[in-house]
Amino acid sequence: MFAVYADAPHPDDPLAGLVVGERPEPQVPDGWVPVTVRAASLNMHDLWTLRGVGIKAERFPMILGCDGAGVLADGTEVVLHSVITSPGWTGEETLDPKRTLLTELHQGTFAETVVVPAANVLPKPASMSFADAACLSTAWLTAYRMLFVKSELRPGQTMLVQGASGGVATALVQLGRAAGLRVWATGRSEAKRALAEQLGAHATFESGARLPERVDGVFETVGEATWNHSMRSLKPGGVIVCSGSTTGGNPPADLQRLFFLQLRVVGSTMGTRAELADLISFMDVAGLKPSIGAELPMERAEEGFRAMLGGETAGKIVFTR
Incomplete structure (x- = not known):
């Protein structure tokens, strides 16, 4: 075949x-x-x-x-x-x-x-x-689990998606917007940032740029290249949900910031069959593509x-x- x-x-x-x-x-x-x-x-x-x-x-x-x-x-x-x-x-x-x-x-x-x-x-x-x-069953399921199962974020809170042009990142932008979160995203180029805005991001920023305010959660698939920025971007008690490390898997830990601001770092991998069923239903009901x-x-x-x-x-x- x-x-x-x-x-x-x-x-x-x-x-x-x-x-x-x-x-x-x-x-x-x-x-x-x-x-x-x-x-x-x-x-x-x-x-x-x-x-x-x-x-x-x-x-x-x-x-x-x-x-x-x-x-x-x-x-x-x-x-x-x-x-x-x-x-x-x-x-x-x-x-x-x-x-x-x-x-x-x-x-x-x-x-x-x-x-x-x-x-x-x-x-x-x-x-x-x-x-x-x-x-759906890899990129979108990964994004669904990161946002709805692992992050504990609520509608109205602010999320940051790092490197928002890949499959998981674009899914996070769309899912976050549909769920009522304020969605921010970073991108290396004007075209990548424009795509994120087209998909529903409320604001976009150059990679590593200082944000107007700190966010409730950061969604990481990039790794070493963005990790310091992700840690600095969180409010006290905020969360990083990480499902990948395309630029390297050994970022600096920044432990003082981690414990002093009581941050959470949560790993997330793929998702379950039940979560995939829920994702399919959500996309059908919300009209997401x-x-x-x-x-x-x-x-x-x-x-x-x-x-x-x-x-x-x-x-x-x-x-x-």
């Missing part, structure tokens, strides 16, 4: 391992279902896979793609939940120490067909396109990877079949 996959890890030149070609048809274990993929979106996780981060060398070749939307054999249109728990796990999916994402242990969604546990498919609303649905910066046929996947690698994102990059 047609697939976009990583043939081997390439830490210093990730696109050297990217192949657009053919892979064997997947086997379907008991309790799993095949899904004909209609759309899948690109995530930073896919670049990490190409580099060999979070995946063992013996797992290659690996079909890329953490999330997507498609059709079951009976014609049911579905959204995929990409967190796969270990056999017998009964607690919250994200807390399973042996959980995996698609592309870590199991083949991903950049293919004609993907095979997932039957519990990992959810109905797609008729009002939502396959391209929009393909953005993901910001899609590029929609490409899967055969042109390399163009999307090059754009993400170069930081040329303006929302999600989606591949369609």
Whole structure:
């Protein structure tokens, strides 16, 4: 079958391992279902896979793609939940120490067909396109959990989104605005700041700029490059919710500020199936649509990877079949 996959890890030149070609048809274990993929979106996780981060060398070749939307054999249109728990796990999916994402242990969604546990498919609303649905189960679910499960922020409070042009960040802007928070965002360029304002940010600022006042919560996916600014931007008792560190994972701790101002630093990873169901319902009711910066046929996947690698994102990059 047609697939976009990583043939081997390439830490210093990730696109050297990217192949657009053919892979064997997947086997379907008991309790799993095949899904004909209609759309899948690109995530930073896919670049990490190409580099060999979070995946063992013996797992290659690996079909890329953490999330997507498609059709079951009976014609049911579905959204995929990409967190796969270990056999017998009964607690919250994200807390399973042996959980995996698609592309870590199991083949991903950049293919004609993907095979997932039957519990990992959810109905797609008729009002939502396959391209929009393909953005939800990684970037948008991560943003939903950060804001509504982890931050404890309330409508009327002020949130700051760092680096607001990527998939998680644009989702945070849209979700925060829809939920009644005052949304501020930072961006490296005028175009990135303009996108955040277009999506609902009440104000935008250059990266590292002094803010008019301190905020109740900061949402971090950037890491070292913005961490000091995030810490300085918080009110006493404020919270940083972190789900990524694209510029490095070893920021200075600033412990004096942390304890003296009684700040909270909260980690957040992906989300549960129940949270994905709530996200889908919320978006349907609120009429929210993901910001899609590029929609490409899967055969042109390399163009999307090059754009993400170069930081040329303006929302999600989606591949369609």
